[in-house]
Each structure stands twice: as C-alpha cells, then as structure tokens.
Amino acid sequence: MKKIVLVAASLALLAAPALAENAKTEPKTVGNAAAEAKFSTVSKDEMFSSKLKGLNIVNQKDETVGEIADLALKNNQVDALILSVGGFLGMGEHYVAVSPSSVSVRYDAKNNKWLASMNTTKEALKAAPEFKYPK
The missing domain is CATH 2.30.30.240 (PRC-barrel domain)
Structure with missing residues (x-):
C-alpha cells in the first residue's frame, strides 16, 4: 500500500511542471470572459x-x-x-x-x-x- 502511495506522489510531482506549462497556454481572461474573439453570422433579414x-x-x-x-x-x-x-x-x-x-x-x-x-x-x-x- 505504501508503494502505491509513494508511486502516486512521485507521478504527481513529475507531472506538476507539465501541468504548469499547459496552464500557461490557456487563453488569457479579462474578468470572466475569454479574451479570444467569438464570431457570429448575421442574416440579411435581421434588425440592426x-x-x-x-x-x-x-x-x-x-x-x-x-x-x-x-x-x-x-x-x-x-x-x-x-x-x-x-x-x-x-x-x-x-x-x-x-x-x-x-x-x-x-x-x-x-x-x-x-x-x-x-x-x-x-x-x-x-x-x-x-x-x-x-x-
């Protein structure tokens, strides 16, 4: 049982730098909204x-x-x-x-x-x- 806990803890420590690197590549946010643009289509019969x-x-x-x-x-x-x-x-x-x-x-x-x-x-x-x- 101690071996399983020790192996899991080791894997978590090894994975931490990779997880931190992935977190850096997430889209930046301003407030609660993603900074990336979201596009829509607009039909010709919509009201402006x-x-x-x-x-x-x-x-x-x-x-x-x-x-x-x-x-x-x-x-x-x-x-x-x-x-x-x-x-x-x-x-x-x-x-x-x-x-x-x-x-x-x-x-x-x-x-x-x-x-x-x-x-x-x-x-x-x-x-x-x-x-x-x-x-």
Whole structure:
C-alpha cells in the first residue's frame, strides 16, 4: 500500500511542471470572459440598431406617437427603447423608456421598410415618466 502511495506522489510531482506549462497556454481572461474573439453570422433579414434609431412609432389609429431615439442595454440584452415624444422640430420633446415588448417592429417587404407600432396614445406617452440620461 505504501508503494502505491509513494508511486502516486512521485507521478504527481513529475507531472506538476507539465501541468504548469499547459496552464500557461490557456487563453488569457479579462474578468470572466475569454479574451479570444467569438464570431457570429448575421442574416440579411435581421434588425440592426441603425434601422431602429429614428423609426417612427404609430398607434392602432395609424397616428405617429413617437420615435425610437435610443436603446438601453442590460446584461447583453435590450432592456428598454428610449422614445422621443411630443415636441416639434426638437422643441418641447422629452424621452420615455418603454419595454421592448410593448413595441412591435416588423419588416414590410412590399414597401422595403421597417415599421414600428405601439398600442398607446400621444397623450399617454407625454404623461409617462420622463427618462433622463444618466450623467
């Protein structure tokens, strides 16, 4: 029994430099994420933030109720859409943050454009709590 323990301990000591060398060749990490790039494929029919920004939102009566001004991300997901509401030519407008699930975005292939709709009114959005960008 002592021989087995002695042989196992010897093998562990001999393997330690090899294990240490292997540890040096592992990818470096920054925080919890690997420093190596991960690539994705993007299909032509996916939505891009550049297509969302500036997109008018209409309601069920086909009235324009706001415009998508920005996206708020949290934990690598869209947490809120920042809408510009009210105002005219940049005067009197304010921002509200809404859940992405409250805005329907779809592609109109016939007219080759993106459309956004929301079940609300201009008045409801104007009365919503104002979103202010953090400083």
